[in-house]
Amino acid sequence: MIIVATKDITTEQIDHIRERVEAIGLRTHVSRGESRTIIGCIGDEARLAHLPLLSIPGIDSVHPVMRPYKLAARDFAADRTSTVRVGNRTFGGTVCPVAAGPCSVEGGGMMAETGRAVAGAGASLLRGGAFKPRTSPYSFDGLKEDGLRILAEVREQTGLPIVTEVLDPRDAELVAGYADMLQVGARNMQNFALLREVGQLQRPVLLKRGMSATLKDFLLAAEYIMSRGNMQVVLCERGIRTFGGEMRNTFDLAAIPWLKMETHLPVIADPSHAGGRRDLVAPLSFAALAAGADGLIVEVHPDPASALSDGDQSLTFGEFADLMGGLGVFAEAAGRTL
Ligand code: PEP
Numbered sequence: 135m136i137i138v139a140t141k142d143i144t145t146e147q148i149d150h151i152r153e154r155v156e157a158i159g160l161r162t163h164v165s166r167g168e169s170r171t172i173i174g175c176i177g178d179e180a181r182l183a184h185l186p187l188l189s190i191p192g193i194d195s196v197h198p199v200m201r202p203y204k205l206a207a208r209d210f211a212a213d214r215t216s217t218v219r220v221g222n223r224t225f226g227g228t229v230c231p232v233a234a235g236p237c238s239v240e241g242g243g244m245m246a247e248t249g250r251a252v253a254g255a256g257a258s259l260l261r262g263g264a265f266k267p268r269t270s271p272y273s274f275d276g277l278k279e280d281g282l283r284i285l286a287e288v289r290e291q292t293g294l295p296i297v298t299e300v301l302d303p304r305d306a307e308l309v310a311g312y313a314d315m316l317q318v319g320a321r322n323m324q325n326f327a328l329l330r331e332v333g334q335l336q337r338p339v340l341l342k343r344g345m346s347a348t349l350k351d352f353l354l355a356a357e358y359i360m361s362r363g364n365m366q367v368v369l370c371e372r373g374i375r376t377f378g379g380e381m382r383n384t385f386d387l388a389a390i391p392w393l394k395m396e397t398h399l400p401v402i403a404d405p406s407h408a409g410g411r412r413d414l415v416a417p418l419s420f421a422a423l424a425a426g427a428d429g430l431i432v433e434v435h436p437d438p439a440s441a442l443s444d445g446d447q448s449l450t451f452g453e454f455a456d457l458m459g460g461l462g463v464f465a466e467a468a469g470r471t472l
Pocket residue numbers: 237263267318319320321342372404407
């Protein structure tokens with residue numbers, strides 16, 4: 135940690151700061167510049183969290199030297215992307231898996247139909263929410279355990295591993311009993327009780343970026359899961375809230391290469407929630423793969439016009455097949471395959 139002193143800091147104040155920092159087991163190094171004095175703190179930075187640094191007289195600002203996330207940091211895995219296995223599929227390898235399916239599990243028939251269609255078009259995993267976070271308490275909020283049973287049946291029929299959302303720490307074991315991968319959605323990215331709970335389960339987690347989360351917040355959320363022992367985390371950029379009103383969210387394309395440099399965890403993109411419109415899904419998917427994404431998650435529905443959630447952004451089966459056909463060259467340009 136580097137402490138930048140106020141311009142008018144006194145020698146007594148410097149001595150006091152050094153005493154406080156050294157009392158918790160760190161060493162200090164003072165360097166006096168022309169206009170500023172800097173106090174470097176050497177040792178375990180985490181201990182400094184116990185000091186109210188900004189309220190100690192003479193301190194102007196403090197700057198961490200180490201990254202606040204350790205397990206998620208790229209250094210942790212010696213410069214490579216970690217692989218996360220979900221059923222017989224792998225995130226973070228040369229193949230970029232595509233998860234596809236409806237926003238919500240609406241019934242057995244539509245799921246079976248969707249499972250067959252997306253598997254036929256080359257999807258690697260089946261998505262579908264059985265527990266749905268809805269902005270309005272009056273909206274359809276999922277079929278719950280019935281939805282999970284349906285997903286498991288369609289996995290039997292198609293061989294596709296399933297990824298589905300868990301909303302509440304109390305449901306984590308139930309969902310993990312059916313799902314191959316647990317989705318923690320944007321609205322729950324900082325639900326720390328949920329992050330701790332899924333951190334205790336040995337199930338891969340798809341962690342979606344909160345709509346107002348910085349990338350540091352995002353990696354610290356991953357760190358919560360990993361610090362509980364579950365290292366199988368895949369990050370998902372799904373668009374953030376900005377001032378623009380034309381799109382549902384703003385797709386933060388730069389987040390993909392930035393995250394790939396900062397963490398060893400696989401990073402995938404969700405073009406459906408990012409744009410919120412069916413006609414934006416293909417261009418955003420192409421951009422994501424070209425930018426180095428390790429996979430995609432895409433909403434597909436047998437009849438988007440009658441979908442119980444997110445119909446506007448859901449692809450038809452035909453549109454999904456076209457998307458898969460168009461993705462190949464972008465994956466290849468990034469040195470990957472589908
Ligand atoms: C979803 O995947 O349907 C979903 C609710 O996503 P997000 O959490 O990114 O909004």
